[in-house]
Amino acid sequence: MSEPAGHRCRICTGTPVPVHSFGMQPIANAFRPAAVSAADTYRFELAVSVCPQCGTVQLIDQPDREQMFHGEYAFFTGTSRAMTEHFARFAAWVRDEHLRGDDPLVVEIGSNDGTLLANFQQWNIRHVGVEPSANVARAAQARGIPTEVRFFDADAARAIVATHGQASAFIAANVMCHIPYLHSVVEGIDLLLGEDGIVAFEDPYAGDVLAKGSYDQFYDEHVFLFSLHSVAAVFARHGFELVDVQPQMTHGGSMRYVLARTGKRTPTAAVREYLDREVAQRITDPARWKEFGRRCEASKQALVSLLRDLKAAGKTVAGYAATSKSTTILNYCGIGPDLIAFISDTTPIKHGTVTPGTGIPVVPRAAFGPPYPDYAVLFGWNHETEIRAKEQEFVAGGGRWIRFFPDVEIVS
Numbered sequence: 374m375s376e377p378a379g380h381r382c383r384i385c386t387g388t389p390v391p392v393h394s395f396g397m398q399p400i401a402n403a404f405r406p407a408a409v410s411a412a413d414t415y416r417f418e419l420a421v422s423v424c425p426q427c428g429t430v431q432l433i434d435q436p437d438r439e440q441m442f443h444g445e446y447a448f449f450t451g452t453s454r455a456m457t458e459h460f461a462r463f464a465a466w467v468r469d470e471h472l473r474g475d476d477p478l479v480v481e482i483g484s485n486d487g488t489l490l491a492n493f494q495q496w497n498i499r500h501v502g503v504e505p506s507a508n509v510a511r512a513a514q515a516r517g518i519p520t521e522v523r524f525f526d527a528d529a530a531r532a533i534v535a536t537h538g539q540a541s542a543f544i545a546a547n548v549m550c551h552i553p554y555l556h557s558v559v560e561g562i563d564l565l566l567g568e569d570g571i572v573a574f575e576d577p578y579a580g581d582v583l584a585k586g587s588y589d590q591f592y593d594e595h596v597f598l599f600s601l602h603s604v605a606a607v608f609a610r611h612g613f614e615l616v617d618v619q620p621q622m623t624h625g626g627s628m629r630y631v632l633a634r635t636g637k638r639t640p641t642a643a644v645r646e647y648l649d650r651e652v653a654q655r656i657t658d659p660a661r662w663k664e665f666g667r668r669c670e671a672s673k674q675a676l677v678s679l680l681r682d683l684k685a686a687g688k689t690v691a692g693y694a695a696t697s698k699s700t701t702i703l704n705y706c707g708i709g710p711d712l713i714a715f716i717s718d719t720t721p722i723k724h725g726t727v728t729p730g731t732g733i734p735v736v737p738r739a740a741f742g743p744p745y746p747d748y749a750v751l752f753g754w755n756h757e758t759e760i761r762a763k764e765q766e767f768v769a770g771g772g773r774w775i776r777f778f779p780d781v782e783i784v785s
């Protein structure tokens with residue numbers, strides 16, 4: 374039997390409305406040597422839809438998860454100092470605000486190299502990580518953090534409960550928005566958590582994306598772009614409700630969602646406040662997201678014409694930070710080495726590779742300068758403050774940054 378037109382909502386029974394396509398895209402994190410990259414023809418259409426019934430913003434198609442989370446998964450959380458510090462604050466907040474009872478257990482999914490859980494290890498609070506990428510999971514195990522190498526679902530939850538008992542807190546950072554089969558995760562949470570347990574997770578926030586036009590939050594790994602409305606809809610089906618939300622500056626605008634079993638805790642005023650803001654923003658309205666799509670088109674035209682003008686004027690242009698996010702921008706805009714000569718990045722594993730689908734060489738930070746290029750596109754815009762503080766010499770010598778959100782502009 375053939376599928377009906379449109380795709381089914383991954384959260385409810387609604388039929389999502391397509392709102393914008395970013396064209397054919399490679400795997401965002403597939404930074405590989407030039408010859409390997411050129412031979413890799415894997416592409417999928419990065420197109421976004423919004424479910425009119427539950428309001429969830431989601432990708433229409435997503436590559437197989439085996440394509441994305443494999444043994445060579447390149448991102449180690451511990452390599453980012455800013456993320457390590459952020460996770461230390463997240464862990465301390467969970468400990469101080471939410472761990473109740475004697476001998477609590479904290480479970481983190483997508484626990485990566487154990488950077489967040491290492492805090493609980495230090496405090497002698499019981500903890501278990503669940504991580505499907507074998508190489509990063511091994512790094513966590515090597516530092517003594519109990520880690521199950523698997524995807525989290527009801528079976529994984531049963532296995533953890535059998536060995537460690539029920540959990541007081543289920544946490545995740547930049548993980549939940551990656552999981553297409555979200556209901557099986559929440560079923561697992563329901564089995565895992567004690568009666569008074571809490572769920573706390575952070576993900577890029579739809580409210581920030583709408584406000585800033587930051588479309589680079591869309592790439593293969595991010596199957597969902599959550600709002601309070603959509604998170605509440607997912608969890609309501611399993612007997613949980615939002616009890617707090619806290620906006621975060623990480624990743625260009627994220628939200629920390631806190632949920633508990635319905636009726637167990639009193640929701641904070643922030644929950645009502647942000648729900649009201651989302652209504653004013655029309656965050657669940659497909660028509661609003663189609664307007665967003667038109668803004669993305671305008672942004673693309675502006676960035677490409679700026680880069681072409683600079684090239685015509687004989688200026689040199691580099692990129693700064695070879696992020697997964699930059700893959701969406703480069704492929705959507707069709708920007709290759711003719712417009713951006715190279716991208717510098719501090720991650721050693723990316724050196725000697727090229728950007729997925731667009732072939733721009735990725736080089737170590739030392740190649741950025743001196744001598745510096747005339748302009749640098751700030752792909753790591755969510756770390757702008759940190760980067761600008763570090764690269765004062767570039768600007769002092771006359772170098773200029775190109776920023777693209779909320780508007781394409783040259784800044785000094």
Ligand SMILES: [Zn+2]
Pocket residue numbers: 382383384385386387424425426427428429
């Ligand atoms: Zn839906």
